[in-house]
Amino acid sequence: MKSKQKNLFLFLTFLWIFSCKESSSSSNDSLLALIPLLGASANATLCPKSLTLPSDTFLANTVVSASANVSGFSDPSKAINGVCGAGELAGSLDVYALERTGAGATIILSWGGRTVKNVTDSIDFIVYDNSFRISGDSNTYAMDPSVIQVSLDGSKYCGFNPSYTAGNINLIANWQKFGGLRPVYYNMTTNPLSNEDLFISTGGNFLLGGGDGFDLDDLDPNDPNDVNCDTTTANDIKATGFKFIKITSASNVTNHADGTNKFPWPPGSYNGSDIDGVVARDLQ
Template structure:
């Protein structure tokens, strides 16, 4: 979970300055550098977390809109899974959104399964779906504050096919996106359904394929894209099940925190967890 702090400096005639802290902020006493980063990130962001989601969502966007399983749902802060289906509320390259559902780091609450009501996602040319998480780029650097997510999809919510995730940074977590091969939660979210409403025809534009794997860093919308025709697609299932999804599409998408799947804990992440803003598919059909 990222750390968010908003500071408002009020200069009075007596020369005093006061700081106001967002009541939604999350603090980590051992992450002073990260706290400073989040302050700068919030100040530089062109959007605010209170603007989104809009009351009416774009009707032409194939947003995952049905919660199938959210065992970590609770009244805790960021424990409402409806935040993962109520719209995309990105805060730009240097900041994260507050309109998210937080996975738990390990255990049963480390998983979220969504679907598209009465629809299935079809295989199309290029990136087939985008997962919007809460990653952001570190100020003045080429590294990213990542919250990696293991992704797989299914026709029946029983047999799941994944994208063969792997970590190439050795035994120590890094903030280099190329070390997190075939994960989501790597790329900042630029798309905001209120303040940065990108036409649906452009949402999948300017994708950059991960050099070390098959994740696509989405340049126009932000978020991480996945292609069912990727050579890495098919882990955890049979060749027949993989081919059936490529031919007939899928219904369910499962997202699990990387640590729950045995990977090293992300660097500097509060509670070592991941935050889901939403998932958008390029092409769907009635089921």
């Protein structure tokens, strides 16, 4: 094969293995063998190297609700044990995989009773998934879009009214206000960053540590998918902060701009969003 054809073959093989989420040791060995060939520097066995989370990084640390059962990726503790990003060209394996539909398509996390503050004129929290770039176009990614909602009391959830523009399903610009869009550069072992560093913008809605950032001031009480949210509830969260975050695979959420259909799901992925962690800017 020519070099370009060989690289394409390796990439497609990698994408197929990763998307299927096979649990066998042979599949994982194949995946780890392909990562360096694709230019990634991740080593899934190194992160996290400690059971103790860094005290100066405000990671969600409690699983409130999780019921997905994706073979090989069904341990919900992977969503709170630290962030293990694999960079621009690969996705982390240290994740909890949601299902595409049903109750297993959602996970709820918290900070153990603490409240995520609304910091003035700033991104307030970051959701980490395992998206990675799939072509020379910096805006084209293998994504796991997720709908993000937050709550102060655990019953009234408000979101950001995400929207999808029909077209190239892998074009990041076609997805607005979702999690699971951008690669994760933050890795607690190989690329440790401070909590402050994680919120540094590098332009184009990208952050130094990667992931997708959300500002509580952007909460939209008119989001038709929200549960018991109204203007008063949204304003309370903006003023007080939130304690709970709900992350749902976009394939399980109605795209009201397209009638009653669910948001589309990128082809080749047999499960829903893959959760690596959530970091808050500040807690109280």
